[in-house]
Amino acid sequence: MARQADGGTDGTAAERRGPRVVLGVSGGIAAYKSCELLRRLTESGHDVTVVPTEAALHFVGEATWAALSGRPVATRVWDGVHEVPHVRIGQHADLVVVAPATADLLARAAHGLADDLLTNTLLTARCPVVFAPAMHTEMWEHPATRENVATLRRRGSVVIEPAVGRLTGVDTGKGRLPDPAEIFEVCRRVLDRGGDLPRDLAGRHVVVSAGGTREPLDPVRYLGNRSSGKQGYALARTAVARGARVTLVAANTALPDPAGADVVAVGSAEQLRRAVLAAAADADAVVMAAAVADFRPARYVDSKIKKRDGEGPAPLVLEQNPDVLAGLSAARPHPGLVVVGFAAETDDVLANGRAKLARKGCDLLVVNEVGEHTAFGTDDNQAVVLGADGTETPVPLGPKEALADRVWDLVAARLGGELRGR
Template identity: 40%
Template sequence: MLPLQGKQIVLGVSGGIAAYKAAALTSKLTQAGAQVHVILTASAMQFVQPLTFQALSHQQVYTDMFQEPDPAVISHIQLADRADLVLIAPATANVIGKLANGIADDMLTTTVLATKAPVMLAPAMNVNMYGHPAVTANMQRLAEYGCRFVEPGEGLLACGWIGKGRLAEPEEIVEAVIRFFSEQQETHRDLAGKRVLVTAGPTREKIDPVRYITNHASGKMGYAIAEAARDRGADVVLISGPTSLPKPAGVEFVPVESVQEMYDAVMRHLPESDIVIKSAAVSDYRPKTVHAHKMKKGDGPLVLELEKAPDILQEVGRRKTDQYVVGFAAETQDVLVHAKSKLERKNLDMIVANDVLMEGAGMGSDTNIVTLLTREGEQAALEKMSKRDVADKLFDAILAKMAHRPLSDAL
């Protein structure tokens, strides 16, 4: 059986140069068994023509909300009701802004506002547009509404800039769609009834009102873990340091800044948790004195005295009762040696080790290359994959170990 057999997907194509990729996306979704109903915005038709999508989807293509070929129905309502998923690829800054603010002025936006189906967006735009505070805020709002995102790639853009903003490849988007539907099946809700506590991102330790100590953690791994747990039926608490990522929908989100704030939040939620995954990169040291006013530059060197910060993971390992506790070890040398030591010293059940100097495994990347180590001495190295796929593999491993099965049964 084809992976998307019988699924009704409304594909919205908005007006960016990446619209040409939507033709290949339509073909691949159709080949996977979906019925694809394409909506082209007026701007999209400056780049691609309806006939292309009609030929690839074998379905009527919609371009104008005032064209009603069937008097028995209202087209945008019929599409909204029919959809199992509304997918917008490419999603421009303009259409993202419209949807975030409830503007419905064409066939695509009226359909999205009328649907009760899940909505997935694959943004594509100039790197500076993608990073603009207004676009970031609009994506955050859509995430809070429950929309999902397929992150754009990095590289040379059509405008000549190099950076993040390139539409994900059609194969990646199809993979995300297939994964979405598989997660909706009850058989994949294997964390139902579990409460999962996740920490993510960096911490900031203030030096004075202007300066702080932090690290390069982006929060992507922790957010992927929280989303995977949510999609598998868990009640999720995500305690996050400062990041630029949209807050995941459907989780209890606890924003923090310092190590102490994260420590307090973790200890508050620990007793009610079944699984604890501490992927945050917290500061090991913090300034001994936080100055009330900005420190002024002098003629000589500046000495900053640091003190040890609270060790959150060690305290979790000390306090845990029945919780399954997973730590992360981001290392640059002797990775497995340091990871095994941390696993033992902090009384963990499992640790996820990675070499952050390895290409595709560093902080801020969309992929990761990790090795899972358990307290029973098992070890499993995973190939390079998306952080979301790593998160699902991690939960496969955790559930196997909680059921007293070997790691090899899950991976």
């Protein structure tokens, strides 16, 4: 039966609102950024109730939350006692997102304390819960915080990894609230799957490569490719939403960092190789979605190569780059590592894909046709996922997130019971 907005049942379609989201805001300087998250939620049709802590109201006032959400703001357990807000708000939510989530809030949530309306709401919620932490680096790295985060993740909550950047004052490091647009994408992913969102990557560490490598010719020129990184970023976002700790090795992309992913920026194929191998040491799965250059200039010229009148260009001599995917497959840091490759083909797609799967030695190979207006830079993709066990899984044309989810379905099915990632 359909629920009404007041928590009852039945009602016409006109009376029903969009998904109910509780936006919890705890007392950190990053609270002002949650105004942008609230705007994105409301403008996309979500019915948002803001529950700030008393400390949060020192940073952003009640009037601002009410104006942006278009509804009264719940702040205290004792307001509207006859409606039992400390129970009803959580009971009727489709999603609870806390942004920012301070170290104090994470500690109280992990230990089941309920000394204000927000922590009461977290205890009564039976819907997915997303925490977007924001705090100083020392607080995030403290063993108490790490244990609290592990507890919340073990119980099924999505705790997004904080971003790296400028913090309060002159401090810089890990602990910055991720971009509100990226937090919104995590929330959208969680809501899209509702109660059926797989948490099959909880406790896992996965590594994703994305973008296209560039091989320098001289200080101003390079050999590159058309990859935008969108498919790799979709893989990172969906893995975060499914509970994984994600390391994203990004080569020359112009995309905002996905919320919850540790991003390692690289340029060349050799830099990507080193970053992937380092991250794979304790990973459960590696998905190589980056377009890695097969060749690089045999000689790097220290100064800009000049055009000389009457002379043609000097021949460009290339040498082969190390094969990152084949090397990782052959020398796995541990036997349980699942390795996934991508093969961009322009003709004889499946035949070339099967030959490449055998040659690379990976567990899965995502084969897709590419071209000037196909796959590269677009929001959609289609592919066939080939398995080393002989399986073939076609994925029809659709959003790159749909292909990413299908890849993680296949990876999760191949992972054993041991949790290697932490």
